[in-house]
Amino acid sequence: MKSISPTAYGAVSGRPRCPCCNGATNRIARRWVDMLTNIFVPVRRYRCREMRCDWEGNLRNPPSASLPTGLRD
Numbered sequence: 001m002k003s004i005s006p007t008a009y010g011a012v013s014g015r016p017r018c019p020c021c022n023g024a025t026n027r028i029a030r031r032w033v034d035m036l037t038n039i040f041v042p043v044r045r046y047r048c049r050e051m052r053c054d055w056e057g058n059l060r061n062p063p064s065a066s067l068p069t070g071l072r073d
């Protein structure tokens with residue numbers, strides 16, 4: 001796993017933005033139905049941190065964290 005840069009994990013920059021308000025998101029626990037979805041499409045569940053937005057949903061994994069460099073293309 002040394003091909004993945006340290007910034008791919010835990011960094012704020014690697015987290016997707018809220019599609020509703022473009023705010024920061026928190027990762028939350030998946031529901032069972034999300035685990036089924038994850039079999040076909042690698043997704044993670046996120047919730048918007050903005051109180052007034054309160055968006056919650058699944059987003060694709062960041063490309064940098066899903067596949068090691070070299071296996072793509």
Ligand SMILES: [Zn+2]
Binds near residue numbers: 021023049054
């Ligand atoms: Zn939002």
